[in-house]
Amino acid sequence: MVPPFTGHVNPMVAVAVELAARGHQVAWAGDPVLLARLLPAGSKVFPVWSPVPERPADVRGFAAWRFLWDRTLIPLAQAMLPGVLEAIELWEPSVLVVDQQALAGALAAHRTGLPWATSATTSSEIADPLAAMPAVRQWVSGLLTDLRLRFGDPMATHDLRFSPHLVLAFTTSALAGEPVVTAPVRFVGPARRTALPVEFPWERLDERPLVFVSVGTLNADSGAGFLAGCVTALRDRPDLQAVVVDPGGILDGVPDHILVRREVPQTDVLDRAAVVVCHAGHNTVCEALDRAVPLVVAPIRDDQPVIADQVVRAGAGVRLRFAHARAAQIGQAIDNVLADDSYRAAAKRIQESFAHAGGATAAATSLEALG
Structure with missing residues (x-):
């Protein structure tokens, strides 16, 4: 389950190719237009339409964080959830892999009881970027709690951004430092991908x-x-x-x-x-x-x-x-x-x-x- 952001899809492409080479069946849930451009031909895609507002270029600092959460990630989770649940019902997967910004996947894992892993395509959350801004961190935590209470498992206590089963971090501690979250983080480093065919002199x-x-x-x-x-x-x-x-x-x-x-x-x-x-x-x-x-x-x-x-x-x-x-x-x-x-x-x-x-x-x- 991936959001409509190229940088959050690319690292998982190589993992999906590796899983398929081992004989596993792999399906994607996300924006079909974006995935058609980024995935290998023949990939199984469940279309989950997820409109994202265009952010003004001059938005910086806390205003950027507020726009990201208020205008993008929280509405995105609500918009994606029905399509994600339908994809799970049709596909009947054994394991869910949920991008850190595709919060609908975490909510769906709550509702279906399936084991799930977080795909952390950026190490910033693991490093707690809001440590120096406790009020902002508390605000984000409140948004996530409200989302979980309304659409997920009210009895769960973990952060929707971090699976209690597995967090795949596409970096290493040599760059990111030691994780500050309590979730089980597995540093795997970057997943090398094949460059898209682009004409180049x-x-x-x-x-x-x-x-x-x-x-x-x-x-x-x-x-x-x-x-x-x-x-x-x-x-x-x-x-x-x-x-x-x-x-x-x-x-x-x-x-x-x-x-x-x-x-x-x-x-x-x-x-x-x-x-x-x-x-x-x-x-x-x-x-x-x-x-x-x-x-x-x-x-x-x-x-x-x-x-x-x-x-x-x-x-x-x-x-x-x-x-x-x-x-x-x-x-x-x-x-x-x-x-x-x-x-x-x-x-x-x-x-x-x-x-x-x-x-x-x-x-x-x-x-x-x-x-």
């Missing part, structure tokens, strides 16, 4: 160090200034080459050593990268570190400040202020990360922890134990 790349720049597809508008600053910084560094993801098509007039594309085969490009400049989205961060590539992170909102802090604390990159970083600061950060071997060494340590964690194979084995 590989012949344009040469042996110069490659800088990969992306602020995510959902930040096309708010990221315009930052992307422009990156291009200006890289314009003055012809000893480097760059791939810049520009989903909004806002950049033009860039020099030949900067390749601007609306869409790229991200994991394949990361295989060639020397440094990644990004918004600290969890998937991009983990995919970079899975290749021992250090980072320059400029978080925008939601879990991104938490992930950025994890990168800095682990020594695998440096942090910029997204709204205030100018070309000079961006260029200096790129230079520092490339020149200081300690960043790559830290990224290498995290890469090794990822490899040891087991990825999709370990996740699939943990899910088999639930069934």
